[in-house]
Amino acid sequence: MTTVITPYIQNRSRFTARRITNAIMLTLTGAVTLLALLPLFWIIGYVIFKGGQYINLDFITQMPKPLGVQGGGVLHAMQGTLILTMLSAIIAIPPSIIIAFYAAFRPNTLLGIVLRFSTDVLSGVPSIVIGLVGYALIVKPQGHYSGLAGSFAIAVMMLPIIIRTTEEMLKLVPNNLREGSLALGAAEWKTSLSVILPAAANGVITGIMLGIARVSGETAPLIFTTLGNERYNIGQIVQGGDSFFQTLYNIVEQPMDSLPLTLWKYAQQPFPERVNQSWAVALVLMLFVLAINIVVRLWIRSRGTHLKG
């Protein structure tokens, strides 16, 4: 008995030291977590405070005024962001979903391995490099900057995000659903598109929404592709009276602005009203991105509890 107790008594001070180290280090992990979240509240709070002062109805319904003139808005950039986001989603979503089927159900073929690896690599390619290549491949041959070129650059950034999340969601669909469909004689494409995809639809939509939120704040790939255009106004283009397809073409085939691009330009200008407006742009942009994120999270959460119950 004594042989067990004696070393414990001898080591008591060492044991105390170990316990103190334990307490300090564990407290530190909590402290750094708080420290890391501090910028989140600081940024959100400050942008709401500053942006809230300069945002008004004119700001989101009017075109920019000339430099140095008070007032005016960023209608052009909001339209641009809308067009760019929609166009890049249209370009990226259908192929990503089909690619995700390959990644989820043929993961161990050679192409499957190459595909999953290159998806990860593509998500790590710097956005500015994608902008450079977009310039070289689309802007240069066409001879002019365009929203279409920017949409392609952004679509390339969306591709890996949507493939990854869709792949995970498809894998979660119970296998007997798939087997049941195949056993009834449905072809694989029919099983994939009308059984598995609807079963995973919620997760897939979540992934798409998060992808959209992520790329809607991107600036770097747009600098050399859409360039920026303070006169971009869809209302005027539509009133131009061209045929339907010509109008659509006119909407996407010219330089345009987007909210992050406008923010970047305004923040660097010496005119105080432009800098003030850049805070308002930041507020609009941040609310847009955070709203998508929060809605999607709450939605997942309510569905999660629903499934459990």
Next chain:
Amino acid sequence: MKVSSLSFSKWLDQRLNHGDRVWNVLMLTLSLVVPVLIILIGWQLWIDSSGAREKFGWAFLLPTADAAWNPVFGKFQAWPFIYGTLITSAVAIIIAVPVSLGIAIFLAELCPAWLREPLSWMLELLAAIPSVVYGLWGIFVFLPFVVKPFGDFLTALLGPIPVLGLFFEGPLPASGASRLAASMILAIMIIPTIAAVTRDVFLAIPQAQREASFAIGSTQWEMIWQVLIPYGLSGILGAVILGLGRALGETMAVTMVIGNSIAGSVSLLSPGYTMSSIIANEFAEAVDQLHSESLIEVGLILFVLTLLLNSLARFLVWQVARRGTEQDARS
């Protein structure tokens, strides 16, 4: 006529395996798009920078004391930008790794279950804030209120030390725009990435490892430090490299706070450029052929660097995941 068309459609159906052949070809072709895109990006950067590569050779990217970047005289050397990218990313990693490790430990091992989800969620929101918003907040809030006092403190503290002092040589510009500012903003931006992946690595470690450590009398910290961290080391390393990759390519926030000047100084406290910020700033205005080709070559270096790092990171993370599943299968 009707009969023959019916039998034709039946024949077609069988030939195409009820459409599955079409589906397979479609999946296969689209899946090829992703690797092809990567090759295309690399190839395009390679051919578009040919003029600059031929003219400057390796001297373009090798370290030099007095590197020139002069569009007027057509002399271009990328070392200041490579240095700027490397030093800002390295400092960002030095700041971010201990913090992220702490967060991951807290989220995976310590915090009560009800708190885990909201905290992870806030971390994701931090990653979701657009880069330009970071930049704007950086210019008007973070630089004057945090970077400036902290930088001045660092100069006073570490400036006089012989070799190390070179990196903390003052004075910090009054605006605070410097490599240090870029590093600190980058650290904030990559912490969510590193922390989230590291947390997943911790959560994937088999419970038996923890129990064994407690059974031989470790405290919780000793269990974490001596068992969990060594066990998940390659995964954590993967997370760090993933964060590094993100830091190397980050453009907008860095461009807005780094001060954009080609400084001769190596100091963290002087303004500088990174590879991505020089491209963002100059490419749209580069009229000279050689100038734009040099910028594309900078892009090529950046692309190759992130390609290598991401491949390495993925390899490490995959290895951990594979080992984790093997362990679970055995137990």
